[in-house]
Amino acid sequence: MTKSRFAEATNNPDMIVIPANTELRDRVVTGGSRHSAYKSAIKAAEDAIQDLSVEFDDWLKEEIERLILVFDALKVSGWNAKISDEIFTISHDIKGQATTLGYPVITDICDTLCHLLEKTPDVSHISLNVIDLFVSSIHNIVQQCQRGEENKKANHIAQSLRMMAMKILQQEMKRAQAKPV
Amino acid sequence: MAKIDFEKLRFVVADDNAHMRRIVRTLLRAFGSREIYEVEDGAAALEAVEHFMPDILITDIKMPIFDGIELTQMIRNPDGSKHPYIPIIMLTAYSERKRVLMARDAGATEFLCKPVSANALYKRVQNVIENPRPFIKVSTYFGPDRRRNTDPNYSGEERRETDPEAFVVGDTISI
Incomplete structure (x- = not known):
């Protein structure tokens, strides 16, 4: 039965409960309307991101260039730990940014690639x-500016890639399980 | 009624991706912050935390040298760290439950999934400031209390060690 963390600590000599430090709150929380401060902060932030958005296409293209370069290296050397880690890292980076940069469908595709x-x-x-399909799909979608969640063709590509990845994953799991120890 | 004076807040933002750091910096500046230090790996983040003594650390998980989880573990070392109580917001494209639990168990204060939005970032910052949690020190953990809601009237079974679902709050992944 839980009473409080402090009560628990008295029964558990291993446990020390250090009371919450309110120094930061005392220093930065000031008088004034909380709601209007929140609203104006969000508005200012959204405006700032809107101003920044003129650079977004270039940012995404830079990331895709990185992905293409590593994929080219993969074609030459074949799989190794360094290359697979690099492809994962770049896809993971793109996954984290693409929605903010206006391409949620690219986030979906990179999520599938990372998962695979x-x-x-x-x-x-x-x-x-398979990797080529992912890389070229990402490249083509951005080249053709298929933005937004409503873009049917891009969403269809993302869905097809996901289904393909799931199939491959299932096969590879089976293969790994069937392998003699 | 109260508001947060972001101008008085000092942040360290750790992310190996320059674009992501720029987005976070843009959001924090729009909220009113002026002191934002950016670093691109775990080692530089640890150094920045100890040097600048920021009020809040915002860190990615996947970073070179050491990652956000290792960084958090190093900071949450009450015997060796210069700033063990700093609020840590883990900002990452990893959204799997496993990572959230790893972040929580390392001592992260909040977890925020990319893509980052102004609203989500503001709320995480607001929460670490307005609702600081007690710290728990046991032999296996040092960090903010991993139980967010302690109900003094709770009379059910103890689920802390056996039921990971005990840490899912509402419809959001929370730590």
Whole structure:
């Protein structure tokens, strides 16, 4: 039965409860309307992001260039730990940014690619054609400016890639389980 | 009624991606913050935290040298760290439950999934300031109380060690 953290601590000699430090709150929380401060802060932030958005296409293109370069290296060297980590890192970076940059569908595609790379027991079994499909889809969607969630064609591509990745993952899981220890 | 004076807040933002740091910096500046230090790896983040003694650390998980989880563990070392009580907001594209629990168990204060929005970031900052939690020190953990809601009238079974679902609050992943 839980009474409080302090009561628990008296019964548990291993546990020390240090009361919440309110110094920061005391220093930065001031008088004034909380709601209007919140609203104006959000408005200012959204405006600032809007101003920044003129750079977003270039940012995304830079990230995709990085992905293409690593994929080119993969085509030459084949799979190794460094390359698979780089592809994962760049896809993960794009996944984190693309929605903010106006391409939620790219976030979905990179999420699928990250999932595939992270969960496949042995990534060297993933065909380079599969990675090529992901890279070229991302590239084409951005080249053709298929923004927003409402874009049917881009969403269809994202969905197809997800289904394909799930199939590959299932096969690879089965293969790993069937492998003699 | 009260508002947060962001001008008095000092942040360290750790993310290996320059675009992401720029977005977070833009949001924080729009909220009113002026002191924002940016770093691109875990080692630089630890150094910045100890040097600048920021009020809040916002960190990515996946970073070079050491990641956000390791960084948090180093900061939440009551014997070796210069700033063990700093509120840490983990900002990451990882959204799986496993990562959230890892962040929580390392001592993160809040978890925020990318894509970051102005609203979500503001609320996390607001929460760490307005609702500071007690710190718990046991042999296996030092950090903010991992139980957000302690109900003094709770009379059910103790689920802390056996039921990870005990940490899901409402419809959001919360730590």
